[in-house]
Amino acid sequence: MLKSYRPLFSIPHLPNLFVWSLAARLQVAGLPIGVTFLVADWTGSYALAGVVTATLTVGTAVAGPLRGRMADRGRVDRLVAVCGLVYSAGLLALALLPGSLWWAAVPLTLVTGLFMPPANQVGRALWPRLTSGPDRTTMYAAEATFQELLFVVGPLMAAAAVGWGGGRAAVLLMGATSLVGALGFAAAIRRAGVAAAPVPTGGGRAARGRRSLLLRPELTVLIAVCTLLVGGLAAVDLVIVAWARELGSPGHAGGLAAVWALGSLVGGLVAGGLHGTPRIPRRAFSAAFGTALLIPLLPPLTELPTPWLLSPVLFAAGLAIAPTLAAVTERLGDAAPEDRRAEAFGWMSTGITTGVALSAPLTGWLVDAGGVASAVAGGAVLILAAAVLTLRVPQPGPHGTLGTVRAA
Incomplete structure (x- = not known):
């Protein structure tokens, strides 16, 4: 690997x-x-x-x-x-x-x-x-993986x-x-x-008077995927904190979040070692499924003797996070015009920030209304919606065309 x-x-x-x-x-x-x-x-x-x-x-x-x-x-x-x-x-x-x-x-x-x-x-x-080629795929996987460490x-x-x-x-x-x-x-x-701005390989000057990137359907879908995906992940983060607070053990929040991040880190390292073009829908639906696994193990559906019993499932739920983010990020970079990539990733950052901002009040309301299990269910729905949207993203081959070589 x-x-x-x-x-x-x-x-x-x-x-x-x-x-x-x-x-x-x-x-x-x-x-x-x-x-x-x-x-x-x-x-x-x-x-x-x-x-x-x-x-x-x-x-x-x-x-x-x-x-x-x-x-x-x-x-x-x-x-x-x-x-x-x-x-x-x-x-x-x-x-x-x-x-x-x-x-x-x-x-x-x-x-x-x-x-x-x-x-x-x-x-x-x-x-x-x-x-x-493969080095670019590995690079984006490495970035998504090590970014998990930053959040720890x-x-x-x-x-x-x-x-x-x-x-x-x-x-x-x-x-x-x-x-x-x-x-x-x-x-x-x-x-x-x-340090210098990249020189576009074709039609550079004409492209600079161009329309908004948000009018490009593929980029808009990818940014929406990021918004929903990160919103769902942020919901789980907030739920971990809320659950630890309800248990009267705030210190558990950091440990449980670390287990979740460790799963993402391991998943990202494995994904970076795979060959072929990542299948974004497969990874996104896996992330939604992993999040859904947490729901029946949380209050009020289940009262675990200790929150640490959730650790194996949290680890498994995290495995698809970094691989999904890496695949979406790489696809966004490929879809953006060569001389507008930084702008495209700026929109991606805005989408991520928006997802976190919208997730916080929704998650808080769900925790108050139905407990932490309902809040995780809300997060799983957001990630599932992101996964459904990925079905609208064209799947390129190894050289930017539709291909048959695939990776998980």
């Missing part, structure tokens, strides 16, 4: 770019924890903390395609570096804001979110420029900072992490010689 990953290490600059692209987004999963505790310390209200976190999310979602378009048309290293500087300055200002001026955090986080370093879309747009390490870093110095310390740590990651990624891009 690992033989498929070895060629990636021989591609000039690719390992360095990959590591720094991950470092530049390490703070994404941990920052909401820091902001929540910071605002809750100021106001005593988790509702107001949610408002501030939501404005940060809105800014990030709005900026996704805009930053991607800028990356497609200018120097990527400068864009990443400038965004990193402004974003970290915004987080520093937030951390140092007096509690009596908590209301100023709303416009501040909105503006700060607009400058989140576009490491996601820039990195994903770079991989097709550096890889091709980032929150752990933020939680440790909260325990040491409160929400202020966590926000400062996430700001410093973002700055180091962004500047390191910008330097890696410059050293690799891929």
Whole structure:
């Protein structure tokens, strides 16, 4: 299996770019924890903390395609570096804001979110420029797999900072992490010689006056798939937290989430070692089925003696997550015009952010109305809807045409 990953290490600059692209987004999963505790310390209200976190999310979602378009048309290293500087300055200002001026955090986080370093879309747009064929498939699988680690390490870093110095310390740590990651990624891009926008191979100038990417049916379907898929996955994350809280053991949430992420990590590593073109529907329906397996094992349908008995099923449910995200991401990169890939991945980031934002209130309502089992059922329905949509995505062959070689 690992033989498929070895060629990636021989591609000039690719390992360095990959590591720094991950470092530049390490703070994404941990920052909401820091902001929540910071605002809750100021106001005593988790509702107001949610408002501030939501404005940060809105800014990030709005900026996704805009930053991607800028990356497609200018120097990527400068864009990443400038965004990193402004974003970290915004987080520093937030951390140092007096509690009596908590209301100023709303416009501040909105503006700060607009400058989140576009490491996601820039990195994903770079991989097709550096890889091709099976190496490209393996690269996207590796990214989806290691991103799961970010969603474990980032929150752990933020939680440790909260325990040491409160929400202020966590926000400062996430700001410093973002700055180091962004500047390191910008330097890696410059050293690799891929800072300039890609030159389209055909009809480049005419294509620049083009219509919105959202008017391209295949791209719109893929972005909708990301929105629904991540919304369903976010529902399970929230349910794990809510269930641990109901049990009076909040510490269980981190362990159970880690088991779920470990399943995704293993699945991603295996998928990256497979040959042939990934079958997106097969992977998406597997993710929906795995999530559905959790439903009968949760309250009020079942009261397990200990939540750790759910671990084997959580692990199995996670196996298809990274493979599905990797296949969708690779297909999006193939479907986007060569000189608009960063913009396309910016829309993907917006779709992912939207999915998380819409999932939170829906999941909360389902937990209140029918318990954690009903909330997981809601998440499974969202993932199933994403799987159904994947049936509308054309399946390319190894060289971009319809083919018969397939991988799981």
